[in-house]
Amino acid sequence: MNARAVAAWSATCIFIVLSTTNPAYKAAVLAAALIALAAGVGLRRLRGVLIGVLLIAAFAVALNFVSAHLGTTVLFSIPNQVPALGGPYTLEALAFGATGGLTVAAAILAAAPFSTLLASHEVMDALPAALSRTGAAIAASLNLVPSVAASFVQVTEAQRLRGWRPRGPRSWSEIVVPVVLTSVEGSIQLAESMEARGFGSGPRTAVKPAKLQPSDWLLIGASAAALGLFAISQASGWAAPWYAYPTLTLPSMDARPLIACLLLLAPVLVWRSRR
Amino acid sequence: MAVATLSRLTYTYPGATQPALREVCLELEDGLTVVAGPSGGGKSTLLRVFNGLVPHFHGGRISGSASVVGRDVIATPTRHLARSVGFVFQDPELQTVYNVVDREVAFGLENIGLPQREMAERIDEALDAVGVEHLRGRTVRTLSGGERQRLALTSALAMRPRLVVLDEPTSQLDEEGAAMVLTSVLALIARGGHAVISEHRLDRLVKQAHGLVMVGGGRVESIDPKAWRRPQAPSRPPRRFALGAEAWSLRGASAGFDGSLVLDGVDLAGCAGEVVALSGPNGGGKTTLLRLLAGGLAPVAGTVERRPGRIAYLPQNPTALLHRPTVRDEVSLTLERTEEGGLPEAILDELGLASVALRNPRDLSSGERQRAALAAVLPGMPRVVLLDEPTRGMDVGARDALISLVARLRDQGAAIVLATHDVELRAALADRVVHVGQGKVVEAAPEAMRA
Numbered sequence: 147m148n149a150r151a152v153a154a155w156s157a158t159c160i161f162i163v164l165s166t167t168n169p170a171y172k173a174a175v176l177a178a179a180l181i182a183l184a185a186g187v188g189l190r191r192l193r194g195v196l197i198g199v200l201l202i203a204a205f206a207v208a209l210n211f212v213s214a215h216l217g218t219t220v221l222f223s224i225p226n227q228v229p230a231l232g233g234p235y236t237l238e239a240l241a242f243g244a245t246g247g248l249t250v251a252a253a254i255l256a257a258a259p260f261s262t263l264l265a266s267h268e269v270m271d272a273l274p275a276a277l278s279r280t281g282a283a284i285a286a287s288l289n290l291v292p293s294v295a296a297s298f299v300q301v302t303e304a305q306r307l308r309g310w311r312p313r314g315p316r317s318w319s320e321i322v323v324p325v326v327l328t329s330v331e332g333s334i335q336l337a338e339s340m341e342a343r344g345f346g347s348g349p350r351t352a353v354k355p356a357k358l359q360p361s362d363w364l365l366i367g368a369s370a371a372a373l374g375l376f377a378i379s380q381a382s383g384w385a386a387p388w389y390a391y392p393t394l395t396l397p398s399m400d401a402r403p404l405i406a407c408l409l410l411l412a413p414v415l416v417w418r419s420r421r
Numbered sequence: 422m423a424v425a426t427l428s429r430l431t432y433t434y435p436g437a438t439q440p441a442l443r444e445v446c447l448e449l450e451d452g453l454t455v456v457a458g459p460s461g462g463g464k465s466t467l468l469r470v471f472n473g474l475v476p477h478f479h480g481g482r483i484s485g486s487a488s489v490v491g492r493d494v495i496a497t498p499t500r501h502l503a504r505s506v507g508f509v510f511q512d513p514e515l516q517t518v519y520n521v522v523d524r525e526v527a528f529g530l531e532n533i534g535l536p537q538r539e540m541a542e543r544i545d546e547a548l549d550a551v552g553v554e555h556l557r558g559r560t561v562r563t564l565s566g567g568e569r570q571r572l573a574l575t576s577a578l579a580m581r582p583r584l585v586v587l588d589e590p591t592s593q594l595d596e597e598g599a600a601m602v603l604t605s606v607l608a609l610i611a612r613g614g615h616a617v618i619s620e621h622r623l624d625r626l627v628k629q630a631h632g633l634v635m636v637g638g639g640r641v642e643s644i645d646p647k648a649w650r651r652p653q654a655p656s657r658p659p660r661r662f663a664l665g666a667e668a669w670s671l672r673g674a675s676a677g678f679d680g681s682l683v684l685d686g687v688d689l690a691g692c693a694g695e696v697v698a699l700s701g702p703n704g705g706g707k708t709t710l711l712r713l714l715a716g717g718l719a720p721v722a723g724t725v726e727r728r729p730g731r732i733a734y735l736p737q738n739p740t741a742l743l744h745r746p747t748v749r750d751e752v753s754l755t756l757e758r759t760e761e762g763g764l765p766e767a768i769l770d771e772l773g774l775a776s777v778a779l780r781n782p783r784d785l786s787s788g789e790r791q792r793a794a795l796a797a798v799l800p801g802m803p804r805v806v807l808l809d810e811p812t813r814g815m816d817v818g819a820r821d822a823l824i825s826l827v828a829r830l831r832d833q834g835a836a837i838v839l840a841t842h843d844v845e846l847r848a849a850l851a852d853r854v855v856h857v858g859q860g861k862v863v864e865a866a867p868e869a870m871r872a
Contacts, residue, residue, distance in 0.1 A: 339516035
């Protein structure tokens with residue numbers, strides 16, 4: 147799998163969800179991204195990502211519902227005297243917040259293949275030669291991330307048994323300081339190891355230059371077609387915009403932009419081999 | 422011609438007042454050279470001179486001269502020495518850059534700009550030389566510690582260096598993993614390669630070594646490997662009291678992560694004043710069992726019971742504990758928290774740490790850090806003592822001090838559980854040895870304690 151092909155698909159998904167206000171197309175992109183990822187990674191491995199996406203989306207919905215007191219369909223009201231929360235709570239604000247949540251969720255899932263589907267070296271291989279050293283350094287630091295999480299668990303456990311208890315923000319320094327120091331030491335050791343293996347000694351080469359396979363071309367082609375069709379739909383008014391205020395209406399839909407979104411299901415044909 | 426020649430080399434780390442190496446004069450002959458000596462004596466610093474990490478990576482002041490495989494180390498940056506000198510570090514987890522085996526081996530070759538075809542040849546050659554052809558395509562995080570260290574050796578050999586330097590490569594490995602690495606090193610020597618290795622397990626290596634270098638207090642001395650005598654095994658401290666009542670127990674206890682069980686229905690118990698040693702391979706469940714007993718991990722089934730009182734727990738990674746400005750402060754913190762009274766000096770003396778009591782624990786060598794962590798968890802009167810690989814990186818003297826300390830705690834009535842690969846430590850202390858592996862525990866036969 148070529149990371150450049152994945153990048154083309156991700157960029158198209160993100161372009162569509164950010165360029166339209168219509169929740170129907172955003173939902174279609176979200177569904178396509180979810181189905182594609184499930185085909186490539188499997189729902190079980192996606193569990194953590196999905197929980198994170200749900201939490202972030204829920205926050206976006208709640209934030210708009212609580213802060214935007216616009217719209218005509220009032221669900222309930224809180225007296226204006228209540229600071230920050232006072233005012234009418236409307237169906238329109240809820241729907242508009244839900245559209246924001248859809249946007250965030252679709253964008254995160256569109257970018258998720260870079261962490262869930264591709265190995266760090268596959269991402270680095272796709273970078274231009276001029277960025278190869280930066281890429282190697284990023285790959286190395288990505289490999290340190292799991293050890294930081296493990297270090298946090300170890301430190302917390304060890305300090306608890308020495309009598310540490312969480313008593314206010316200051317007490318956390320006994321956890322944070324060793325975790326940070328351990329991470330810094332880990333980074334220094336890794337840098338030492340990279341130096342000892344000639345990192346930075348001159349222009350780098352690649353053991354396996356990233357070449358596009360037919361399946362990658364299929365993905366790039368489908369993404370380009372989706373991008374083109376949706377852009378034309380936008381320009382010609384087929385992908386009608388939608389706005390929740392002042393009164394909630396159903397979003398209108400057209401087959402052409404919807405087909406563009408369905409083209410984003412192309413990874414289902416390509417990513418099955420990664421499970 | 423010698424592989425390396427050091428002449429009147431003195432090196433001081435940045436900010437240090439005393440040199441880490443003093444007036445070192447050394448000639449490394451072809452073949453295998455073993456570097457030995459007490460923790461904190463300067464072994465790692467000496468090894469880092471051979472590929473220029475000292476002084477180019479670490480900075481500091483250096484004087485004298487150092488020539489390795491015909492190159493002036495002081496004038497040549499490490500990254501340019503990488504083609505001539507390979508290096509394998511102590512920690513198997515902190516030296517991999519990529520997450521697939523073949524790519525990891527290729528990392529150094531990419532750095533020196535080799536053409537693609539030559540890289541493929543060298544990767545095949547190095548994987549074959551270390552005997553890890555079967556690991557090709559594997560994800561690095563799925564490898565055992567021994568496999569990871571062999572991967573690090575493979576990566577070093579792929580550069581076709583004239584000299585390979587290994588810094589305590591087996592200190593974090595189980596017996597099988599350590600044997601894997603040492604066998605690969607000896608095979609390299611048999612094929613005409615040159616290597617320098619620092620190790621605490623000298624018995625296997627010294628017989629094959631062409632040189633033995635003792636390092637201590639920054640001084641370096643070459644001795645004839647044939648003159649080396651295996652230190653006497655630690656004696657077993659006599660028990661002063663009979664075993665007490667049951668102090669901890671696991672009944673049908675299961676524990677694991679991400680839906681897979683590491684321990685499955687374990688039944689085990691220990692008494693006050695008893696030392697139970699856990700043996701078994703890396704990843705077999707020893708640490709999980711200790712964490713269950715410590716209360717850091719809840720069982721998914723079964724029960725864990727402990728008698729009231731303080732639990733002292735030394736985690737596998739001792740740096741998890743250390744965050745105070747001095748070693749003495751680390752001990753004081755535990756004494757204050759436990760309100761058991763006493764002065765830090767008692768345990769610092771007992772573990773031979775008086776001379777480094779006012780130093781930052783993170784500035785110490787790995788063996789000294791291990792002792793500092795032990796001092797931080799073991800002062801006062803803990804009722805249950807859980808030690809995870811307590812002799813990691815320790816020299817013989819430090820291990821003897823640990824044995825005396827554990828025996829004292831045992832005689833004060835503490836229930837002790839230690840997970841260790843160190844057979845001599847088990848023989849000196851264990852009342853029972855329990856093998857932990859594949860989710861189960863099996864009580865070892867008494868003769869296995871001394872095996």
